[in-house]
Amino acid sequence: MILNIAVLPGDGIGPEVTRQAVKILKAVGETYNHTFNFHEEIIGAVAIDKFGNPLPDKTIELCLKSDAVLFGAIGDPKYDNDPTAKVRPEQGLLKLRKSLGLYANIRPIKAYPTLLEKSPLKKDRIEGVDFIIFRELTGGIYFGEKILSDDGSYASDLCEYSEIEIERIAHLAFKTARKRKKKVTLVDKANVLETSRLWRKITTHIAKSYPDIQLDFLFIDNAAMQLILNPGQFDVILTENMFGDIISDEGSVIGGSIGLLASASIGDENALFEPIHGSYPQAKNKDIANPIASILSAAMLLEHFKLYEEAKAVTKAIERSLELNIVTPDLNVESKYGTKKVGNFIADYI
């Protein structure tokens, strides 16, 4: 198979972890005889520094003509806490999602047995947890009209949803549930929001085409509790953009290490793969950042192109590194392995 992959390392630890993911994809290409072509472009704070634009046109063009995007991380503290800043790194990411039509963010959350003791939750709550969040990514309050009054004393954000935006991601969620434990939980706030009632209506309607799947509803406030009280109850969670942002981050810490979680953002024509962790600027260039989430996002990329055996080889190599304790200091304070060495071990194992 020939794949053209756009590589957007971004800010902070983005470049160093993405480099390991590329290394792994190259190893897979050699071993399984695929041609993976990599082209790199900038995005985020580095792009603001260079061009005053967090998402230069050249970067969008590269992504549009590639088969997939491998993404690092975005964000720099020097652009935070300044409510008046006109350009912010995050705008680059939001615009990229919209330009590529990446409407579904897919986040698998799994409790690794070797890491149970690192979880903030007690063992009996977290053991065996294995669910996937489908977060709508190009609609809702993120992209509705924003108003700031001239005198600066009033602001508003509009949350909007249309039938088609809900339908396409709902189908993905139901199809995924079919291959799993056959349960979809819609998280919303239908007792307050009109948009949530639209989500409930459309999802209920779609569920009729999937009679083998059970559809449950949970208010977002209750979901935020249930994720802690009993995360084992979930299989596939379906939700809108902002609620998805919140519960997928909440969900990502219950397993013990956010350094082990990846996500895919997919649309009808494009797909982007990224680790869940942020740019973690404090760790930049220290060779301590955990590359596994980025490498797992490369495995999700392989799966997306139905290269299941290849993806399996990557996840097996990762499991082996965990078993042998060849991990970065976040997983083992006494570890002498850095970002590069962990990447090398996983690449060699493949």
Place this chain on the structure above:
Amino acid sequence: MILNIAVLPGDGIGPEVTRQAVKILKAVGETYNHTFNFHEEIIGAVAIDKFGNPLPDKTIELCLKSDAVLFGAIGDPKYDNDPTAKVRPEQGLLKLRKSLGLYANIRPIKAYPTLLEKSPLKKDRIEGVDFIIFRELTGGIYFGEKILSDDGSYASDLCEYSEIEIERIAHLAFKTARKRKKKVTLVDKANVLETSRLWRKITTHIAKSYPDIQLDFLFIDNAAMQLILNPGQFDVILTENMFGDIISDEGSVIGGSIGLLASASIGDENALFEPIHGSYPQAKNKDIANPIASILSAAMLLEHFKLYEEAKAVTKAIERSLELNIVTPDLNVESKYGTKKVGNFIADYI
């Protein structure tokens, strides 16, 4: 002191727990020589059943002329999961908040040492946790314009905030921090929302009048993680309506029992006190519902009127009941004490 207290027991277990809170207030009145007058009205599903209106005018009138409102719980499953329902119990609560101008919901979250093992979080994360959430309660996406297109294929909800709505609750939060650990954390999504940037701007400005208080910022997605990873870092959390709904419910389970948490909703002219738990219809009339949250909300009522000694007597009696294990089955599966007996013990102790 003479106080006219409106009692709104509401739905589910609301009536039985509120009855215990009234019993406790009567005991306090007798012991400390106060005249507390109680007047009861209906709200929620029971009011829909009777009048087709979740908040009858008579109920609003009673609340408006009372000094404080003691509230039970609201909600009935028969009105859930029906996206087309025209009247819902929750509308009664929302309208009551708006009619009484209850703009600040105040929720203290505390880890009780006797209940540490009931928490889903590991002991080292939860020990010593003691913070207060200030949630804005009459603005934001809850009350902005809601649209459903005629063909039912599009919906929207408007999130709005104005300077004054932010200022008044921000001042309350800073004043409270002054009496505590001197830290306010504003939770928002300023990297995406215009309203959040307004919150950040105004809160930053107000902070200048409180030079002894440290003001921090946290994005809501990060806050949802930090509440689990390290809840001990918080002192006073300040946030808008929807984010407050989510994190205050998330925060309420980390301590081990939501049956022990109360909240106050206050405005310039009125104040309402209620347990955090919902109407829990499955437990209705079984004499198993934990009355402590409702009794604690009565203690918050006493504090609100500066009856500090009286409030202290109530919390001391509650602590005694916990120590002696005179608690409902949610706290001790073998317990033979029901809602009423726990209420009686606490009343007698006072």
